[in-house]
Amino acid sequence: MAHFPKPTEGSWTEHYPEIGTAPVDYExxxxxxxxxxxxKAIFERTWLNVGRVERLARNGNYFTKELDAAGTSVIVLxxxxxxxxxxxxxxxxxxxxxxxxxxxxxxxxxxxxQITCKYHGWRYDLDGALNFVQQESEFFGLDxxxxxxxxxxxxxxxxxxxxxxxxxxxxxxDYLGExxxxxxxxxxxxxxxxxxYRAEVGSNWKLFIDAFMEFYHAPVLHxxxxxxxxxxxxxxxxxxxxxxxxxxxxxxxxSWGGMSPPKDESMVKPIERVVRSGLFGPWDxxxxxxxxxxxxxxxxxxxxxxxxxxxxxxxxxIWAPNWYLTYHYxxxxxxxxxxxxxxCFVPPKTSRERLxxxxxxxxxxxxxxxxxxxxxxxxxxxxxxxxxxxxxNDQEIALRHLHQTARQYVADYTASLETxxxxxxxx
Amino acid sequence: xxxxxxxxxxxxxxxxxxxxxxxxxxxxQRLASTMDEMQTFYDAAFPRLEAAMAYLDQxxxxxxxDDALHLMWLLYSLVQVSFPVEVWRQPRVxxxxxASIDAVVEPxx
Numbered sequence: 196m197a198h199f200p201k202p203t204e205g206s207w208t209e210h211y212p213e214i215g216t217a218p219v220d221y222e223x224x225x226x227x228x229x230x231x232x233x234x235k236a237i238f239e240r241t242w243l244n245v246g247r248v249e250r251l252a253r254n255g256n257y258f259t260k261e262l263d264a265a266g267t268s269v270i271v272l273x274x275x276x277x278x279x280x281x282x283x284x285x286x287x288x289x290x291x292x293x294x295x296x297x298x299x300x301x302x303x304x305x306x307x308x309q310i311t312c313k314y315h316g317w318r319y320d321l322d323g324a325l326n327f328v329q330q331e332s333e334f335f336g337l338d339x340x341x342x343x344x345x346x347x348x349x350x351x352x353x354x355x356x357x358x359x360x361x362x363x364x365x366x367x368x369d370y371l372g373e374x375x376x377x378x379x380x381x382x383x384x385x386x387x388x389x390x391x392y393r394a395e396v397g398s399n400w401k402l403f404i405d406a407f408m409e410f411y412h413a414p415v416l417h418x419x420x421x422x423x424x425x426x427x428x429x430x431x432x433x434x435x436x437x438x439x440x441x442x443x444x445x446x447x448x449x450s451w452g453g454m455s456p457p458k459d460e461s462m463v464k465p466i467e468r469v470v471r472s473g474l475f476g477p478w479d480x481x482x483x484x485x486x487x488x489x490x491x492x493x494x495x496x497x498x499x500x501x502x503x504x505x506x507x508x509x510x511x512x513i514w515a516p517n518w519y520l521t522y523h524y525x526x527x528x529x530x531x532x533x534x535x536x537x538x539c540f541v542p543p544k545t546s547r548e549r550l551x552x553x554x555x556x557x558x559x560x561x562x563x564x565x566x567x568x569x570x571x572x573x574x575x576x577x578x579x580x581x582x583x584x585x586x587x588n589d590q591e592i593a594l595r596h597l598h599q600t601a602r603q604y605v606a607d608y609t610a611s612l613e614t615x616x617x618x619x620x621x622x
Numbered sequence: 623x624x625x626x627x628x629x630x631x632x633x634x635x636x637x638x639x640x641x642x643x644x645x646x647x648x649x650x651q652r653l654a655s656t657m658d659e660m661q662t663f664y665d666a667a668f669p670r671l672e673a674a675m676a677y678l679d680q681x682x683x684x685x686x687x688d689d690a691l692h693l694m695w696l697l698y699s700l701v702q703v704s705f706p707v708e709v710w711r712q713p714r715v716x717x718x719x720x721a722s723i724d725a726v727v728e729p730x731x
Contacts, residue, residue: 388729389727389729390645390725390727390728390729391725391726391727391728392723392724392725392726393723393724393726394721394722394723394724395722396721419709419710419716420709464704464708464709465668465704465708466668466671466700466701466704466708469668469671469672469675470671470675470701534723537727542729543683544682544683545678545679545683546675546678546679546681546683546686546694546697547675547678547679548683549683549694549729549731550675550694550697550698550701553698553701554701556645556725557645557701557702557705558705560649560723560725561705561709561715563723564715564718564721564722564723565715565716565717565718567718567721567723568717568718568719568720568721569717571719571720571721
C-alpha cells in the first residue's frame with residue numbers, strides 16, 4: 196500500500212545497511228550507568244546548540260545555559276568586538292558560580308560591560324580576562340593574566356550558537372555535515388517572533404526524540420485532533436514519509452501535510468477556518484523562500500514539514516508555510532530531561548497574522564502534551580525489563596539510528612579509556 | 623477592569639475573566655473553568671471573531687490602543703478555549719495527566 200516511493204533496496208532502513216533491521220534493545224534508555232557514560236562520551240564531546248544569535252543582538256548581551264549533562268553551566272555573550280564567546284560559568288577565585296540571579300540553578304540573561312562575581316567582587320572583561328581583584332595585595336604572587344575565565348569552544352552556524360566541551364572537537368560545520376550544508380541560506384534570521392515552551396519530562400531524553408522523529412504514531416495518538424471523517428481517513432491511510440536521510444550521526448525525515456491551507460476546509464476545525472492556521476502553521480505565507488536543497492529533498496508537491504535531528508539533542512523543523520521551530524532535550528538523569536521548544540515566525544504585521552501564529556502555538560502545545568505524557572508511561576514500563584527488545588518499522592528508521600549512534604559513541608569512548616569501564620546490565 | 627472597544631460591548635461580560643495578557647494565565651484560566659463557562663464564552667465570541675480581526679487590523683500591531691489590546695487578549699483566549707470546546711469536550715488534553723508544558727518566552731503582544 197506504498198503511497199510514496201522507497202529506495203531500490205525496498206525500504207529506507209535497508210538503504211542504510213549498517214543500521215540493521217533487528218529488534219532494538221532499549222537498555223541505553225533505562226540504565227543509569229549507560230547514562231553516565233553518555234554524559235562523558237556524548238554531551239562532553241559533541242557540539243550542543245545553546246540558542247540563537249538574536250538573543251545576543253548587541254555587544255554586551257549575555258545569557259547563561261545550564262548544561263547538566265555536560266557537567267557545567269556556561270555564559271554565552273557577545274563581546275566588545277561583536278564576537279560570540281562562551282565561558283564556563285565559574286569564578287577563578289574560589290569557584291562561585293559567576294552569573295546568576297536569585298536562584299543559582301536558574302538560567303538568566305541581560306546586558307553588561309564586564310562580569311563581576313557576587314562573592315568577592317572579582318571582575319572579568321567580556322573577552323574573559325580578569326581585570327580586577329579585590330584587595331589584590333593580599334594574594335601571593337597572583338598574576339591576573341593567569342586567572343581569566345575558562346573558555347568553552349563556541350561556534351555559530353546560520354545564527355545558531357553551539358558550544359563544545361572538547362577543545363579537540365572538529366569544527367562545527369564539519370560536524371554538522373551535509374544535512375546542515377543543505378540548509379544554509381534558509382532565512383532563519385528573518386523569523387524573530389519567538390514563542391518558547393519548557394517542560395520537565397519523566398523519560399530518558401532519547402525517548403522524546405523518538406516521539407518526534409517518527410509520525411507513525413500521529414494518526415493514532417493524535418486522532419481526535421482532526422475532525423472525525425478526516426481522522427478515520429488518516430488512520431486507514433497510515434503514515435509514510437516522503438523521504439529519510441541519514442548522514443553521519445544526524446538524520447532527517449521529510450513529511451507530507453496538506454493542511455496549510457487544506458484542500459477542503461471541512462477537513463479542519465471551525466477555529467482553523469476563521470483564523471486560517473493550525474498545526475502546520477499560518478496558511479498565508481509571510482514571505483517567499485527558495486528552499487535550500489536539504490529541505491523537501493523529494494521536491495514533493497504535498498510536502499508539509501521536515502524534521503532534522505542534529506545529534507545529540509537539537510532538532511530543527513522547517514514547515515511549508517515558511518516558519519521553523521527548534522526542539523532541545525537536556526538530560527537531567529537517565530530517566531528525566533528538560534524539553535524546550537521555540538516556535539519562530541516572521542514578525543506579524545497585523546493582528547490577524549499574530550492570531551494565526553497564536554493558533555499554531557496553542558495547537559503545538561496540545562499535541563506536545565499528548566506526546567509528553569506518553570513518554571513517562573513508556574519509560575516506567577521499559578525500566579521493568581520485562582520486555583527488552585522492540586521491533587521498529589521502516590518509518591522508525593531515525594529512532595533505530597539515534598539509539599545506535601548513542602550506543603556507538605559510548606562504545607568508542609569506553610574503548611578509548613585505558614581502563615575500560617565496566618557497564619553492568621548492558622547486553 | 624479591562625474594557626473592550628465599543629463595537630464589541632456585547633463581549634464585555636467576558637472581559638474580566640478572559641482578557642489575559644499571557645499564555646500562562648490563559649491556560650490556567652482554561653483549566654480552572656467548567657465546560658459550560660467555556661462553551662458560553664465560545665458561543666458568544668466565535669461568531670464575532672472575523673469582525674474582531676477586521677477591527678484590530680485597522681491598527682499597527684505594535685500600537686494597539688488599550689481597548690483593542692484587550693480585545694486581542696480576548697481572542698487569544700478564544701483560541702485557547704477552542705480546543706476544549708471544539709475537540710476535547712473537557713478542559714484538559716485527554717491523557718495528559720501530570721504533563722505540563724509552560725510558555726517561558728512570548729512576543730510582547
